[in-house]
Amino acid sequence: MKYFITQPTEQRIKEMAVCDRPRERMILRGAEALSDQELLAILIGSGNKERSVNAIAKDLMELLDKKAVVTNDELMNIPGLGTAKATLIGAALELGRRRLPPKRRQISTPSEIYPLVQHYASRMQEHFLSICLNGAHEVLSVNVCSVGLVNRTLVHPREVFTEAVRQRATAIVVAHNHP
Incomplete structure (x- = not known):
């Protein structure tokens, strides 16, 4: 399987070529072809007048890199994330933790x-x-x-x-x- 590494961008979705938009790329290539930031952008859905969804996803990715478990208040401190989006992301992260526990993969090489x-x-x-x-x-x-x-x-x-x-x-x- 080939993995395509794309450079994360902060431009608005409407400014991107249709083939470069996260939803369209996910439909064509599957979720594994997207970066973590692009997957978060899909979850967030849209930005606002001040910030693009990609800029919000970048800040969220930086927060998740620092802390494995984040609170709703920490999510809402990200400019552009309100109560609805913060709770959606918090719920998705918690569901992922519950349904997909870390595999105890044995490493031999x-x-x-x-x-x-x-x-x-x-x-x-x-x-x-x-x-x-x-x-x-x-x-x-x-x-x-x-x-x-x-x-x-x-x-x-x-x-x-x-x-x-x-x-x-x-x-x-x-x-x-x-x-």
């Missing part, structure tokens, strides 16, 4: 890590990740340790090992993207 982190390839900044594993080398979590610039990120060992210690992981794998 480095290539098995790629599907877990491939969606970071489309990010415009470098992300340093740690993947916590249990004693059977099953994935406990994927954590963003640091978000840097377009070509580098600073990482402190404390940030890498915090979640591993908290989850009592017996092994970790580290990875980062190259925007």
Whole structure:
């Protein structure tokens, strides 16, 4: 399966070519062809006079990169998200957590890590990740340790090992993207 990496944009949906719009791309290529930001833009639906849906989705993606679980107040602090959209997104995130619990995927080769982190390839900044594993080398979590610039990120060992210690992981794998 080919994955097409698109550059996230902040332009308005109406300004985009029809073939580049998230809904149309999802219909043609499936959800796996879209970036996380584009999937959020579909959930949000539309922007407002001040901000495009893509700009709102970008801010939401940055919030979700920092925190795995967000509150309704944190969602409503994003300019352009009101009560209705914030509760819709909160409900979708919670439903995803309930219905699709993290798979305990066992890692035996480095290539098995790629599907877990491939969606970071489309990010415009470098992300340093740690993947916590249990004693059977099953994935406990994927954590963003640091978000840097377009070509580098600073990482402190404390940030890498915090979640591993908290989850009592017996092994970790580290990875980062190259925007």
